[in-house]
Amino acid sequence: MAIAQLPLVYLAVRAAEVGGQRLLDTLLTDRVAQLAARSLALAAVVTSGCVVLGVGSAFLVTRTDLPARRLFGVLAALPLAVPSYVAAYAWLAAVDMVDPAFVFEGFWASALVLTLCSYPYVYLPVAATLVGADPAAEEVSRSLGRGGWRTFTGVTLRQVRPAMAAGGLLVALYVLSDFGAVAILRTDTFTRAIFTYFGLGLSRPALVLALVLVAMTGLLLAGETATRRRGARYARLGGGAGRPAARLRLGTARGPAVAGLVAVSALALGVPAASLLRWSGAGVSRPGSLSEIATAAGNSLWVSLLGAGLTIALALPIGLLVARLPGPLSTVLDRLAYLPHALPGVVIGLSLVFFGINVVYPFYQTEWLLALGYAVLFLPLAVGAVAAAAAQAPPGLEQVARSLGRRPAAVFRTVTLPLTAPGIGAGAALAFLTCMKELPATLLLRPTGMETLATRLWSHTSVVAYAAAAPYAALLVLIAAVPTWLLVSRSGVLSKGDGSRWPA
């Protein structure tokens, strides 16, 4: 847990160096307030968009008789494999292809691109909840006379509220921390101000500004906690068999539903794919040799694997604690894991440089420190997955094992781990694919001479060699699609269960 707070410690140390008056001078300006407001507004817009798209897709895929459900189930999650900077470049190129005079930039352009990239953060947990939820509550609601829509808003939405809130929180924090897309689309957000200061060699004031991001995260966390209702229970009521929920017959709504999902996928996946193809054809630059590409891919896989492994290892105790011993301590630990999540990768990277140089020098510029950086960055993703998995595994089984005489370590090994393994696997997959896409911390912490797909992509795009960059971008997305597919299949969305059918 202490590890995850490294960036905050670092920020505190550096901010203290700046001195009180200077600190206030940097922070209390109109411009900072303006940028903070814009960042929060962007986060709000993108989160709302993601909630709508995520819940909508999840419902259509899991609870209706949509044709080609399994295909849509996977397609809806795939945008997670596309890094936001790739999507932003791709959209710029696509709009340029269609209408060279139109300038695609600004608040709404960023909102569009970020929504399309991040709605799977809401889609995945909501879909998983809908698949696993007990249909009894809905059946009761219907039997008491409520129509389809009222059942949806009154019962179904309430059941998925924790998943919606968790996903929405991740989206909001991600938008606050994102720099790639907003820089390319020229949106003036708070992170952009931080980067501007870095660009001017003013790293201390930049770090002071980063503290504001931490404060904003605190605000968002408080807000999310406030939306949780005390004592709300989402587990199955009483006995009875678990069964898949009934599927809504779409009837005439089938066409528009399919069209809608196709449109979303076309925008989120098709645009980047088309742009990448165009880049490959249009420019003169060529990527390095096949061995260079293969090495970069291998390095990406290796560091992402390390990163995901370390993230899960650190998340395991926190997640289990949160699920098994709910209370003030576990809530605090859980929230603490989120605090650094809105910080841009460069700040996290620098905090680990600080840690590496001053504390663990032998590990500086090795893959292990990089993996630690990834762990700090992506801890919230893994903690959420582990806690959810542990919550679904009934503690009763563990208690029975203990009462039958097994020691705690054996219980952990033979009961807890196998039950929570699929959920932990999902957390690891999510961490893995996010590590693959990460760029700024990787640039700062990687061993000198080691290049990953993301760093090669960056080095080509920074000299406008888009044709050379295209294969790296494509490979990145393709490799990241594998854990994404795993996530979808794990969530049960692809299950065959049909259950009975509700009339529309």
Add this chain to the structure above:
Amino acid sequence: MRSARLLMAGALLLGTAAACGGDGDSLGPPEPDDGTITVYSGRGESLVQPVIDQFEEDTGTTVNVRYGDTAQMAAQLQEEGDRSPADVFYAQDAGALGAVAKAGLFAILPSDVLDQVPAAFQARSGEWVGVTGRSRVLVYHPDRVAEDELPSSVFELTEPQWRGRVGVAPTNGSFQAFVTGMRVQHGDDTTRDWLAGIAANDPQIRDNNIQIVTDVNDGRLEAGLVNHYYLYERAKEDGVPVESLAARNYYFPGGDIGAMVNVSGIGVLTPSAEDPDARAFVEYLLSESGQSYFAEETSEYPTAGGITVTAGLPELAELTTPDIDLNDLDSLEETVVMITESGLA
């Protein structure tokens, strides 16, 4: 409760085991004279790797290059301090070099190295030396901006006829260095007025220079303030000779600050001051082979005298460049404040 504690202990052990399992080979400040050097390069790999490869071939020294963003590397170097694994820092602009020098991380270069380069292109303290020069220009589209419309001074761009026609990249290091140059030559008040004038004249803001050049070439922008070599970079990527591009570079005449020449440069970090390999690298970049590479491949101006520039590029001596000292460029902080206060960034 016990199981929770056990879990925590287990995870801690796991984490420590993972951490200790690393190969942990000594990173340490670099050893002198071991035939290898570590270079931190803020300049792009495709631009710089070829000349590094040449150096490796010619001298047999192994070079480990770390590529990254100049500004973030400068911040990283400041974090690393004396324990940095880097021998030299090759930066994209003088501002970053100044920031690192200010943190006291550079060693003073030997005078025979410094003598190869004009005084204007090196640190007054001798802590860094310029390798290539780049001139600020106004890139423009000849169909949208007539020859006789071209301004004789960068100060004319605040006038009404330029409203909405000029692109600037205020968050880009080269623009900030340029504004600092203006402050040095003309004073803070004139600079503030110019910035306010630009901000009020509907400037077309872009994130970086290559965006401006691309937009001018494609007709989305009429003109923009950039560094000269981006036009050549654009031509290279499109695979065409620079003459066939629509956009053109215009050099402000008469020593106007609009034609300011900035440098990319290199400095040696203090712990490696005695390292003959590091010194050899610096000398190589300033030698004929190094400088002619830059003249040919990146179309920049060599700082060490006597090399012919790319065809079509005005000679450095021809450009009446303004009389400013690049060492004064590290008062960037106040420049930033000025730029942000003007509303441009």
